[in-house]
Amino acid sequence: MPEGLEAEIWRRAAQPIVGRSIRHVWCDERVAPDGLVDTLNDARILAVDRTGKVVQIVTDAGVLGLHLGMTGRIEIDGTAPIERLEYASGADRPEWDRLRLTTLPAATVDGSGAPAVRMNDPRRLGRLSLDEHLELGPDLLTLSAAELGGALGRRTVAIKSLLLDQAAVAGLGNLCADEVLFWAGVAPGRSADELGEKEIVAIARACRTRLSKMLEAGGSTHGALSPQVRAGPAVCPRDGAPLQRSTIGARTAVWCPAHQR
DNA sequence: CGGCATGTTTCGCC
DNA sequence: AGGCGAAACATGCC
Numbered sequence: 001m002p003e004g005l006e007a008e009i010w011r012r013a014a015q016p017i018v019g020r021s022i023r024h025v026w027c028d029e030r031v032a033p034d035g036l037v038d039t040l041n042d043a044r045i046l047a048v049d050r051t052g053k054v055v056q057i058v059t060d061a062g063v064l065g066l067h068l069g070m071t072g073r074i075e076i077d078g079t080a081p082i083e084r085l086e087y088a089s090g091a092d093r094p095e096w097d098r099l100r101l102t103t104l105p106a107a108t109v110d111g112s113g114a115p116a117v118r119m120n121d122p123r124r125l126g127r128l129s130l131d132e133h134l135e136l137g138p139d140l141l142t143l144s145a146a147e148l149g150g151a152l153g154r155r156t157v158a159i160k161s162l163l164l165d166q167a168a169v170a171g172l173g174n175l176c177a178d179e180v181l182f183w184a185g186v187a188p189g190r191s192a193d194e195l196g197e198k199e200i201v202a203i204a205r206a207c208r209t210r211l212s213k214m215l216e217a218g219g220s221t222h223g224a225l226s227p228q229v230r231a232g233p234a235v236c237p238r239d240g241a242p243l244q245r246s247t248i249g250a251r252t253a254v255w256c257p258a259h260q261r
Numbered sequence: 262c263g264g265c266a267t268g269t270t271t272c273g274c275c
Numbered sequence: 276a277g278g279c280g281a282a283a284c285a286t287g288c289c
Contacts, residue, residue, distance in 0.1 A: 125284070
């Protein structure tokens with residue numbers, strides 16, 4: 001599930017660890033930069049932030065970045081804010097753990113000794129970073145028409161590909177990009193530079209309004225184009241026309257040719 | 262077995 | 276130089 005919405009859910013859920021000290025760090029060295037463990041041991045957690053899809057644990061010794069990839073999940077104090085991933089195994093095997101971080105004080109909720117932060121990622125496309133400089137576009141939840149217009153420029157890529165470009169707009173993934181275009185009434189394959197002002201306004205507005213609703217509903221899978229709708233032959237939830245599946249930018253786009261033009 | 266999956270990075274070609 | 280598209284990465288599931 002990890003798109004910007006999931007990262008935001010995890011960021012919120014992680015706030016209880018702010019103010020604690022890191023007692024022990026373990027990580028899968030294949031997905032972490034050298035020196036990460038030594039740097040973070042005994043550091044104090046100052047904040048948990050989000051930049052695009054990246055959850056950032058800010059400490060007085062450095063910023064730990066959690067990139068979830070396609071199948072990464074986070075547990076806080078032994079509790080998973082998002083229980084299961086739509087396009088990943090329902091299993092949760094210890095050998096898929098990529099980060100275990102314990103704190104003082106430890107979790108107070110259940111006294112189970114569970115890590116304060118645990119990242120589990122079956123597919124191992126996710127990774128950890130330390131003091132990484134991120135060059136990302138404006139955030140998906142607050143995107144303005146002016147910001148989107150600036151990102152479009154003279155780009156000739158499909159608008160959907162541009163929305164997935166993290167340097168253009170930060171935090172959108174495949175599901176949210178389809179969802180936003182669905183509500184904005186714009187076909188995903190349209191060249192970015194040929195969009196009119198009204199369409200730019202509609203896309204930016206759809207980001208702010210629809211994505212906020214999806215966030216409160218539970219994340220990227222809670223839109224009109226849910227995984228259930230995407231999976232099979234389905235009709236448009238808005239007008240009943242047959243939905244179309246296309247490959248755009250090497251990803252599957254689901255859209256309604258009747259109202260997305 | 263083939264194909265597909267919420268993501269990013271890299272490579273070759275304009 | 277920089278935009279663009281395809282391929283690669285790693286793994287599980289249907």
